Amino acid sequence: MKKQIILTLVIALMSVFQGLAQEWLVPDDQKTLTNPSEYNLSNVKKGKDLYMKNCKSCHGDPGKHNGLPLVPAPPDVVSEKMQNNTDGELHYKITKGRGGMPQFEITISDDDRWRLINFIRNFDPSREQLLVDAPPKKAKLLASVNEVEKKVEIFAEVEDANGSFVTLTDAAVKISAKKAFGNLPIGEVLTNADGRAEYKIPETLIGDENGMVNIVVQLDEAYITDNVVLDAAKVGQLKPQPKLIKKEILWSTNENIQTWLLLSYLGAVGAAWAAIAYVVFQIFKIWRLGKE
Amino acid sequence: MDKVKSPEESRKLLDKITFDLTRSIVKRDEFTNFWYFLLIIFALVGLWGWGIQIRDGLGVTGMRDYVSWGMYIANFVFFVAVSLIGFLISSALHLLKIKWSKVISRVAEQVAIAAVALAGIIIVTDMGRPDRFLNVFLHGRFASPIIWDVTVVTTYLTISVLLYYLPLIPDLALLRDKGTDDIPQWKRNIYRILALGWKGHAEQYKLIAHAMRILMILIIPVGLSIHTVTSWLFAATLRSGWDTTIFGPYFVAGAFVAGVAAVIIVMFLYRTRYGLKDYFEDYHFNMMGKLFVLVCLVYLYFNINEFLVPGYKMKTAESIHLSNLFTGKYSTMFWATQFFGLLLPITLMVNKYFRKPVPITIISVFVLIASWFKRYIIVIPTLEHPFLPVQNVPENFQHYAPTSIEIMITVFSFMAALLIITVLAKMFPVITIWEYAEEKGISREIISEPKK
Numbered sequence: 081m082k083k084q085i086i087l088t089l090v091i092a093l094m095s096v097f098q099g100l101a102q103e104w105l106v107p108d109d110q111k112t113l114t115n116p117s118e119y120n121l122s123n124v125k126k127g128k129d130l131y132m133k134n135c136k137s138c139h140g141d142p143g144k145h146n147g148l149p150l151v152p153a154p155p156d157v158v159s160e161k162m163q164n165n166t167d168g169e170l171h172y173k174i175t176k177g178r179g180g181m182p183q184f185e186i187t188i189s190d191d192d193r194w195r196l197i198n199f200i201r202n203f204d205p206s207r208e209q210l211l212v213d214a215p216p217k218k219a220k221l222l223a224s225v226n227e228v229e230k231k232v233e234i235f236a237e238v239e240d241a242n243g244s245f246v247t248l249t250d251a252a253v254k255i256s257a258k259k260a261f262g263n264l265p266i267g268e269v270l271t272n273a274d275g276r277a278e279y280k281i282p283e284t285l286i287g288d289e290n291g292m293v294n295i296v297v298q299l300d301e302a303y304i305t306d307n308v309v310l311d312a313a314k315v316g317q318l319k320p321q322p323k324l325i326k327k328e329i330l331w332s333t334n335e336n337i338q339t340w341l342l343l344s345y346l347g348a349v350g351a352a353w354a355a356i357a358y359v360v361f362q363i364f365k366i367w368r369l370g371k372e
Numbered sequence: 373m374d375k376v377k378s379p380e381e382s383r384k385l386l387d388k389i390t391f392d393l394t395r396s397i398v399k400r401d402e403f404t405n406f407w408y409f410l411l412i413i414f415a416l417v418g419l420w421g422w423g424i425q426i427r428d429g430l431g432v433t434g435m436r437d438y439v440s441w442g443m444y445i446a447n448f449v450f451f452v453a454v455s456l457i458g459f460l461i462s463s464a465l466h467l468l469k470i471k472w473s474k475v476i477s478r479v480a481e482q483v484a485i486a487a488v489a490l491a492g493i494i495i496v497t498d499m500g501r502p503d504r505f506l507n508v509f510l511h512g513r514f515a516s517p518i519i520w521d522v523t524v525v526t527t528y529l530t531i532s533v534l535l536y537y538l539p540l541i542p543d544l545a546l547l548r549d550k551g552t553d554d555i556p557q558w559k560r561n562i563y564r565i566l567a568l569g570w571k572g573h574a575e576q577y578k579l580i581a582h583a584m585r586i587l588m589i590l591i592i593p594v595g596l597s598i599h600t601v602t603s604w605l606f607a608a609t610l611r612s613g614w615d616t617t618i619f620g621p622y623f624v625a626g627a628f629v630a631g632v633a634a635v636i637i638v639m640f641l642y643r644t645r646y647g648l649k650d651y652f653e654d655y656h657f658n659m660m661g662k663l664f665v666l667v668c669l670v671y672l673y674f675n676i677n678e679f680l681v682p683g684y685k686m687k688t689a690e691s692i693h694l695s696n697l698f699t700g701k702y703s704t705m706f707w708a709t710q711f712f713g714l715l716l717p718i719t720l721m722v723n724k725y726f727r728k729p730v731p732i733t734i735i736s737v738f739v740l741i742a743s744w745f746k747r748y749i750i751v752i753p754t755l756e757h758p759f760l761p762v763q764n765v766p767e768n769f770q771h772y773a774p775t776s777i778e779i780m781i782t783v784f785s786f787m788a789a790l791l792i793i794t795v796l797a798k799m800f801p802v803i804t805i806w807e808y809a810e811e812k813g814i815s816r817e818i819i820s821e822p823k824k
Contacts, residue, residue, distance in 0.1 A: 330515060331608075337515050345514050345523075348593075352527050355590045359534055362583035363568065366541065366576050370569025 106172045113168035117194035119201060124211045127199025130192055134184065142203055150180050158203045170197050219303035220245055225295060225313040234269070234277040234297060247275030251299060255279050258294035258309065287316025382814040389809055390550055393801040396646040398554040411791045418784015421777045422497055430500045432777045438762060439755040439772035444498040446747040447782050450630065451491040451789070452602050453623070453743065457631025458484025458532050459595025463588040472659045475651060475803055476635060479642070481536040483634050486792035488529045490785050497781050517604040528598045535587050538580055542806040545570035546819060559799065572820025599623045606750070612689040613754035622674040628667035630743035633736035636660055638793065640733040642802050651803055654728060661727030668718045675714065692757050702753050705745055713742025
């Protein structure tokens with residue numbers, strides 16, 4: 081019995097300290113791999129999206145050191161522990177995983193894994209930082225609905241350094257439908273060189289009983305602007321209204337009332353009031369007799 | 373019926389009966405004025421409270437999302453219960469040819485009319501928008517117990533008024549013809565109109581008897597439904613404490629207890645105030661006491677069923693409700709109503725001594741108060757424990773306590789009911805003179821002969 085406990089303890093300790101005690105060895109041929117993906121803004125941005133989806137839950141926000149308190153601790157992207165890896169080492173570790181770190185060999189494509197490394201390198205102090213979190217800028221957003229063509233027409237402007245508004249190009253505009261419990265995202269569109277964009281509303285969008293949809297148009301967090309809410313745009317399909325009460329039930333509404341119940345009620349009330357009317361008629365007869 | 377008397381004796385006796393029974397109409401002293409003053413002041417204070425409630429909405433009450441039926445509904449159930457006595461005494465006992473109840477039947481009808489009229493008004497006070505009251509009739513659902521309740525309350529009120537009015541017609545004619553000059557002229561004008569030119573024809577008596585019989589039979593199903601349907605307002609839900617099949621008879625039995633108590637109190641007040649010792653005799657109190665014990669025993673039987681059976685099983689939700697009543701927040705009120713409203717009255721009134729007028733009236737006051745709290749216990753604790761968990765809501769949503777406005781309006785309902793009873797007693801004899809005279813062996817010819 082005692083032996084068993086000690087054995088269990090040893091195994092448990094071994095597995096806990098496995099990560100701390102042992103170096104994460106990467107095969108030499110993997111270590112020296114170079115990143116085939118170009119270090120440019122587009123790849124870094126894509127890498128950021130991948131990071132947000134797959135890595136952030138444990139490694140936390142870059143530079144904030146708010147990763148999950150696991151053993152071993154998932155290092156922050158900006159940390160030396162992360163940045164001291166070669167590209168090949170990072171690629172190997174992401175691909176194969178170990179202990180608490182999952183392997184992404186199957187879930188993320190090889191190209192995307194390299195893009196993820198581009199994003200990590202964005203925080204490498206020896207490189208030029210391509211993706212900078214700039215303070216949000218003031219913007220103006222205008223939108224209207226073309227009910228005939230089922231389109232949302234958008235125009236956006238942004239405040240430049242001089243404080244005047246100029247057209248906002250290449251900005252992502254999110255379009256969603258306002259529902260009872262929050263906004264349902266339905267699509268995204270980029271503004272063109274004139275700061276304009278058009279979004280075709282999908283045919284499948286379901287509105288209310290009259291096909292009305294409240295459309296919300298918004299820019300991302302990089303801009304300060306009020307969301308545009310287009311109330312009651314007739315662009316959706318009619319909401320199907322299944323009959324909630326399909327057959328006659330005892331407690332139903334007047335449309336679905338059970339015949340026997342209605343007849344019993346009316347019969348009883350009718351009989352009682354007929355008897356009352358008869359009694360009143362007797363009183364009338366007493367009065368008539370009194371006049372004779 | 374006593375032995376046949378000579379016309380002279382009969383006339384003398386009839387004059388005495390008429391004199392005694394019109395004392396309530398004639399008598400007007402300082403106390404009368406004070407009593408009216410008291411009732412009207414309290415009723416006005418209540419109406420003022422109602423005005424505030426209409427102006428500011430039901431938020432002035434203690435009712436919130438969870439406890440949406442409060443003191444008003446408890447009070448409504450209480451008044452419906454009290455009104456049921458009219459059906460028991462003036463119909464059921466009459467049809468069973470029980471003689472002693474005849475003297476009491478007009479008192480019972482007075483109580484019934486006052487109670488059922490106020491029950492209707494209390495429901496309106498419970499509405500946030502009383503101006504939409506007509507929608508109940510315009511858009512009501514025939515499958516809803518609430519509509520059945522509205523229907524049956526109005527029907528019962530109509531029948532009660534007719535049942536009060538029909539035996540009154542010969543009395544009105546008698547007062548019109550033989551009334552002394554002490555009776556104010558305006559009252560005698562009203563008698564003349566309401567007497568419908570009654571001449572005491574055999575044909576007219578026959579019509580009254582015929583109409584009365586129809587009403588007495590009609591009021592049995594209507595009277596039973598009024599309180600059964602009121603109980604269905606609760607029993608048609610799934611809530612613990614209300615989800616029970618015996619609620620109909622349980623309510624009806626409870627109603628008789630409350631009603632008998634109310635009638636005994638009113639009888640006693642008339643007896644002492646209007647000197648009617650020879651009319652509401654000790655014998656009547658004794659018989660009412662026996663009836664009281666009977667209805668209490670029936671109600672006790674239903675109470676045991678209502679609490680012992682679910683208490684034996686203690687289903688999860690039910691046990692929260694029951695332990696709340698037995699040992700929790702409402703235990704004092706619960707055991708007090710059971711003790712003062714049932715156990716003590718039964719134990720005392722099986723003894724002859726406690727069926728004498730004074731002790732039985734004191735017992736009745738206790739029972740009536742206990743009956744009111746009993747309704748409170750039926751309505752509120754169940755609502756405080758809904759099936760869905762109560763969370764993330766303001767503190768005052770979770771518990772119910774009546775506000776002063778609610779208490780004012782409830783006091784108004786009591787004062788208004790007493791006012792109706794007082795006005796009826798001041799306007800019309802509290803015992804049917806002609807029936808009583810006939811019992812004493814006075815012939816119909818003498819009753820309906822005009823004043824010398």
